[in-house]
């Protein structure tokens with residue numbers, strides 16, 4: 237039975253051209269919508285294996301960089317990508333079948349280059365659920381990274397500090413996440429599973445690589461950043477509104493240390509295709525868990541804190557990339 241699907245422009249189309257027992261398209265030229273589409277666009281069928289492969293081919297034909305490490309720059313953290321040398325930069329609008337970034341603080345480019353002599357690829361801007369993209373679309377570039385040869389992902393984000401001991405400007409190494417959106421049945425892996433990406437039921441108990449967490453903690457000591465480095469639990473909410481006091485209090489009880497609107501679905505997708513993950517949050521604001529405050533979280537402040545901390549973040553990521561590269565070399 238075919239199903240009518242409504243895309244972001246309100247257009248109707250029939251899905252009878254799709255292969256029923258897989259998530260690939262009969263016609264590989266059929267394109268998912270380029271602009272943010274409602275989440276009820278057919279969740280996991282938008283980006284087939286073949287489409288991801290086409291995106292990879294487009295990029296690989298235009299850069300000599302062969303990265304093993306992919307980096308996602310969080311809000312206000314795009315400066316990282318400007319430190320790449322011999323860079324090849326691809327605006328998302330120019331990459332076939334790619335969505336576009338719509339949020340301030342996310343430039344919207346895939347940048348390939350050398351970070352301190354090491355080949356990386358870097359998303360200077362990510363996609364969020366609140367922009368109207370399905371979770372599978374938000375995390376689709378992670379699969380592109382895998383196809384481009386990456387074995388490791390560094391996912392960075394801006395987040396509110398819920399743990400009351402956290403300060404604005406701290407770096408929180410993510411030791412784990414709570415997939416709150418998953419509790420409501422929303423997953424980037426929802427829909428037919430193409431086993432060429434990964435297994436139907438991927439484990440998530442070591443979502444954030446323990447060895448990379450240890451390395452990051454050691455680096456924070458070496459870089460004399462110990463007093464501003466934390467290690468905690470992140471959660472992603474749908475957004476775009478920030479949280480109510482009652483919501484924050486509930487999540488605090490659940491063990492959440494930092495709250496954002498990204499990363500979790502990217503990490504799930506990365507683990508599904510067996511990428512090793514290191515993640516950290518820049519704490520850009522304190523979550524307001526009391527009613528009698530005049531403070532209000534706002535996105536301009538989030539971006540500003542990211543920009544203020546860009547030198548530290550860039551140094552930290554550069555050192556992590558060196559360490560991960562050493563691990564990769566030692567494994568060869």
Ligand SMILES: O=P(O)(O)O[C@H]1O[C@H](CO)[C@@H](O)[C@H]1O
Nearest residue numbers: 310311393394497498535538
């Ligand atoms: O997670 P990143 O993209 O770093 O940004 C965080 O900051 C923005 C809100 O200010 C949201 O996009 C939230 O997810």
Ligand SMILES: Nc1nc2[nH]cnc2c(=O)[nH]1
Nearest residue numbers: 394395396495496497538
């Ligand atoms: N949900 C959420 N996302 C953020 N991104 C940056 N700060 C915050 C915050 O306080 N809450």
